[in-house]
Amino acid sequence: MEIPTNLKHAPVFTVENYDDIDGRLTKEETDTKGLSLGIAQWSKRGNYDVSAKVWRYTGEKWSRQSEELPLHRVLDLAIMIAEAKKYLQEAYQHEKLYDTEQVEIAKVALQGNAMRLGICTNNEHIDEDIKLFNETMRKDDELIGERIQRLKEALKDVL
Known part of the structure; x- marks a missing residue:
């Protein structure tokens, strides 16, 4: 399915078959049909930003639930996923899967400050939800691990 090019987000790079690889969801189950990197919809003439967009399709029309994110936020989310995965590998040491006395799990230096x-x-x-999150991460370990490995390979090539 072709991603629309007549809307405010102007796609430059696209993945138009994302529904073939959307995690645990089959092509029939997902409403996410594509991803794009392009000119952000909030850009103003002479002051352009780029963004990533998740394109969702209801089966009849492109959804208002499609999300557009600045690229730095996409990377921040990737960092968060990696840090959470790393934390959960050792979380079994805590009765509640987290240290109730030390709830900050990572301090990532960014822009002269830190993402905590x-x-x-x-x-x-939280006690139930962190268990559910951990179980889901374990169940999806192969799926997530494959993507982290591909990201690692891509990062090695650009750094």
Whole structure:
């Protein structure tokens, strides 16, 4: 399915078969049909930004739930996934899968400051939710691990 080019986000690079590889979802189950990198919809003439977009299709029309993210946020999410995966590898050491006394799990230096990744203890269901998150990460380990490996290879080529 071709990604629309008549909307405000202007695709430059596209993956138009994302529904073939959308994690655990089959082509029939997913509404995510494509990904693109392009000119951000919020750009103004003379002041352009690039963004990544997840294109969702309801079966009848392109969805308003399609998301557009600045590239740095996409990378920040990738960093968060890697840090969470790394943390969960050792989480078994804690009764609740996290240290209730030390809920900050990573401090990633960025832009002269730091992105602080922590356990969301103001989630009233955190004890159950972290177990569910961990179980899902373990169940999807091959799926996520393959993508992390591909990202690692791509990063080696650009750094």
